[in-house]
Amino acid sequence: MRINNDQIKASNKELLDVHKEDLVQLAKKHKNLEQIIDTIAKYNIAIPSWALGAGGTRFGRFGFGGEPGNLEQKLDDVAVINDLTGSANAVSLHIPWDIPGNAEAIKAKAHLLGLNFDAMNSNTFQDQQDQEHSYKFGSLCHTDKVVRDQAVAHNKEVIDQGVALGSKSLTVWLADGSNFPGQLNFRRAFENTLASLKEIYAYLPADWKMFIEYKPYEPNFYSMVIQDWGTSHMLAKDLGEKAFTLVDLGHHLPNTNIEQIVATLVTKGMLGGFHFNDSKYGDDDLSVGVIKPYQLFLIFNELVYGFDNNKANNPIPAWMIDASHNLKDPLEDLIQSVEAIETAYAKALLIDQKALEKAQLANDVVASQRILQDAFQSDVKIILAEARLRNGAALDPIEAYRKMDVRKELINERGMNNAATGL
Ligand SMILES: [Mn+2]
Numbered sequence: 001m002r003i004n005n006d007q008i009k010a011s012n013k014e015l016l017d018v019h020k021e022d023l024v025q026l027a028k029k030h031k032n033l034e035q036i037i038d039t040i041a042k043y044n045i046a047i048p049s050w051a052l053g054a055g056g057t058r059f060g061r062f063g064f065g066g067e068p069g070n071l072e073q074k075l076d077d078v079a080v081i082n083d084l085t086g087s088a089n090a091v092s093l094h095i096p097w098d099i100p101g102n103a104e105a106i107k108a109k110a111h112l113l114g115l116n117f118d119a120m121n122s123n124t125f126q127d128q129q130d131q132e133h134s135y136k137f138g139s140l141c142h143t144d145k146v147v148r149d150q151a152v153a154h155n156k157e158v159i160d161q162g163v164a165l166g167s168k169s170l171t172v173w174l175a176d177g178s179n180f181p182g183q184l185n186f187r188r189a190f191e192n193t194l195a196s197l198k199e200i201y202a203y204l205p206a207d208w209k210m211f212i213e214y215k216p217y218e219p220n221f222y223s224m225v226i227q228d229w230g231t232s233h234m235l236a237k238d239l240g241e242k243a244f245t246l247v248d249l250g251h252h253l254p255n256t257n258i259e260q261i262v263a264t265l266v267t268k269g270m271l272g273g274f275h276f277n278d279s280k281y282g283d284d285d286l287s288v289g290v291i292k293p294y295q296l297f298l299i300f301n302e303l304v305y306g307f308d309n310n311k312a313n314n315p316i317p318a319w320m321i322d323a324s325h326n327l328k329d330p331l332e333d334l335i336q337s338v339e340a341i342e343t344a345y346a347k348a349l350l351i352d353q354k355a356l357e358k359a360q361l362a363n364d365v366v367a368s369q370r371i372l373q374d375a376f377q378s379d380v381k382i383i384l385a386e387a388r389l390r391n392g393a394a395l396d397p398i399e400a401y402r403k404m405d406v407r408k409e410l411i412n413e414r415g416m417n418n419a420a421t422g423l
Helices: 005-029 033-042 071-085 103-112 145-165 186-203 229-239 258-267 293-308 330-349 353-361 365-376 381-390 397-403 406-414
Strands: 046-048 090-092 169-173 209-213 243-248 271-276 318-321
Touching (some): 033 381, 071 103, 071 397, 145 169, 169 186, 293 330, 293 353, 318 330
Parallel strands (some): 243 271
16 A cells, blocks of 8 residues: 555645744744754654564464555555654665565565665575575684585665665674583684685675674574674774664663763764664563653753754764564554654754753763753754654644554455564
């Protein structure tokens, strides 16, 4: 199904007058309002192809009907999110879950839907049916060269597929590690991983980037080869200028100061990608902003400051939502996540950076806190709504989605028992 302009206009009609009045009031309050609306309107976040179906846990998976059964249908779903929010014009594919049978046709369909292809994701964390060697004991780090070679070859294939689709980057996340002390020689594992990454890196087209994602634990519970941003940064540095660190919000030990990691990486020009989600305990993959919205705001503060003071020439990171949906309709969940990300971003844009710097230089702790919290406590719903309106999207995307009965329509189209490929 495709949402058309008339449906969007109809859903906006009732809300439009009040929205316009609210906007006039808000403009009196913030003198840089136009600029903030413009920044938010231009902002886009990629949707991963594996997040459009029901997510499962190791205990079970509960479907909800109308899940996309193939890549074409996944693109349709991303287009629904993009049409309603005006902020999700890219899809991030996972190989081999989403191998495009006909890359040209997929590219043409995406183009027609107003979508493009963001970072490609390789998968050496599980075995595929036709696979010769197992990744049970690791992939790029494996003790056996034939396994490493197979994992390298897979990453090269993913690059080839990405080239055919017009993607410009590869994200590597490895499950490699160990469950028991003594199982793995840390140094050998690190060196094997670096050597394997070097082979993949050498295969990257000139205009591509490689993002190295880190994670402290899971699926391995004693050690992960790329456990933290320092390890990722070291590997990226050894590879070359096309390699960067990718920060996934859920891939930190509890209470880690992620905003400081972000600030440090931008200072060194090494922040390549960002995976948004939220968590209470571990890599919970909950909807963005449900548990720690203040942390997300502080991260965006570092991003806003970082890109306003970008001496190391850090490229604009690849933004992606990386969440799982066990209970909610994934499309509604992703819409909520897009809104939460833009909320944090808009609030960070409200921070008076000059006043903050002045307070920081004077060591005025109270004033610094007030400046941040004034921005955080501001209501930015109207800013987001106006940005959407200017993109031809819905003033209230969730309300519009429900009024249009999108899920019912998808169930009619695809049936109740389709299970999307993914986690
Ligand atoms: Mn991730």
